[in-house]
Amino acid sequence: MAQNSELSIIIPAYNEEENLKIFIPELLDFAEKNNVQLIIVNDGSKDNTLALLKAHIHIENLTIVNNKVNRGYGGAIKEGIKVCRTEYAITIDADGQHYLDDVKKLYKIIREKDADMVVGSRKGAYSGSAFKKLGKWLIRSFAKLLMPVKIY
DSSP: OOTTOOEEEEEEESSOHHHHHHHHHHHHHHHHHHTOEEEEEEESOSSSHHHHHHTTTTOTTEEEEEESSOOHHHHHHHHHHHHOOSSEEEEOOTTSOSOHHHHHHHHHHHHHHTOSOOOOOOTTOOOOOHHHHHHHHHHHHHHHHHOSSOOO
16 A cells, blocks of 8 residues: 555446556556555456456555456445545546546545545536436435535
8 A cells, every 4th residue: 555645546447458558557657646545446347457457466556456246336436445444535437537636636625624525526518318317316315315514
């Protein structure tokens, strides 16, 4: 684990070999420069995601979790949280769609507000189908009901 690290980035990965070939150098560089622990969960991938990750097993800031069977996005995140040893954790996707500078912004808000949870969103971005919109609305509404803290 990165020494004195307070932040882990948990990344679920299912059949992400091609994306990780491109994204992992950026992730590793970010983790080293910012003293961040990376936890990548191979979630039962059928491609060579695990082999790609194992090629970087010597990296101090990288923890690899291997689910032999696919447990789904939420299950992979839970497995990452189980091995997390830092005070704070942020989840991002393995396909490189998230900007790592946004990790810094979220971490800053977590620290400044002493927040239990911070959710990032893309303002003005196309949000997909009506079912996806309904699902997101339900998740956000449910989260607000369960949390006694303000969501920023």
